[in-house]
Amino acid sequence: MKSFLSLQDDIKLASSITSVALGKFDGMHIAHNALFSCLDKSGIILSIEQDSGSLLPKKYRDFYAPNDIYNLPLDVVREKSDIEFVEFLMDILPNLEKIVVGYDFRFGKDRYYYTFDLQKCFIGEVVIVDEVFYKKLSVHSGLIKELLINGNLKQANKLLGRYYEIRGNIIKGQGIGKRELYATINIENDGFLILQEGVYAGFIQLGEQSLISPFYPAVIFVGNRLSTDKSFAIEGHLLGCELEVKDKVAGFYFAKKIRENKYFDNLADLKAQITSDINKASKILKLETCEVENG
Known part of the structure; x- marks a missing residue:
């Protein structure tokens, strides 16, 4: 600007x-x-x-x-x-x-x-x-912020006229995902409002904002990792594809909330939940994609 x-x-x-x-x-x-x-x-x-x-x-x-x-x-x-x-x-x-x-x-x-x-x-x-x-x-930024903070992503996206997004530099995660759970792409927030903590179905665009770069379907987590190191994270797992990520930045686009942030006693239970999240996200995004394609 x-x-x-x-x-x-x-x-x-x-x-x-x-x-x-x-x-x-x-x-x-x-x-x-x-x-x-x-x-x-x-x-x-x-x-x-x-x-x-x-x-x-x-x-x-x-x-x-x-x-x-x-x-x-x-x-x-x-x-x-x-x-x-x-x-x-x-x-x-x-x-x-x-x-x-x-x-x-x-x-x-x-x-x-x-x-x-x-x-x-x-x-x-x-x-x-x-x-x-x-x-x-009445459409105004204050209301959209309230909707995002309170978990009403669907209404917020309607008022925005687009998927809510958070962009930032790609950073190194814990490493636990790739070893024991599911590999994720982690970003640091570059000044965007943080929406309500939880797990979301959405899309990830690697690289800078672009009309031609692909959007990869993903399950996205926003919040504190309650079951591991308790640190705050914005991380997403790409659905149906494995990529060697060479980009330095990425954008996370939020389509629908799947569930609240939860604590799990062990990694096995956490992985089972993530597997369920992946299945739900896959079904949601198939419908979302059809809705977008059909206008």
Whole structure:
């Protein structure tokens, strides 16, 4: 994600931008997509936020953005009045004709200013996108976070419009899986919200975010290894294939929760449970794959 302030040094590019969508955009979910659809071809997405845990960290948002996306630290505009805020945008984007915001957009000191203040100060068009609902649920990042933390992955994925993902560097695990249980790929979390502990059916993509890299069906564990070293882990076992993993990074995509995290007295009982998890995940993902293929 590029810095919005970098446009001050590229007058030609800045002058070509005629529309901007303003918001936090920490989830890149279906309500955010509603804003993006109002941009023209020369429009950009401007994410204004503080550095904090999010559904989708900044470095991964370009992949889901239909237009170029820029970041602006909240502190840069936090204290500005409505007029000062618009002047700031126009100073950087001199040919700005349209601003797109959500119905609940607030800005300025103590979030004092509303969308109608933006309309009064900006001489161009202000598009205010109505609240987006999914089955009577108002779609916003806060709700999606609550759903993930409380184990409602199905609803969270519907509001996201995609599988929830966690990406990060591939790291070395305990080694117990390969020797006595099932081999796993382990990753460290690169700033994503941790969903509820447990075992999930999902997919693993090896390497960077990509439209062409394959997604391998997997059973995924998130939580503390209660039956072994009690350390926290995000690890996945690939279903139906054995690969020599040479990639340095991977993405874990969560389709459905299978069970809660449990303690087992011995590795034999744990392996029996993992075998059952693998069988359940295989059945779930066959159905999920058919659902995706059939739209």
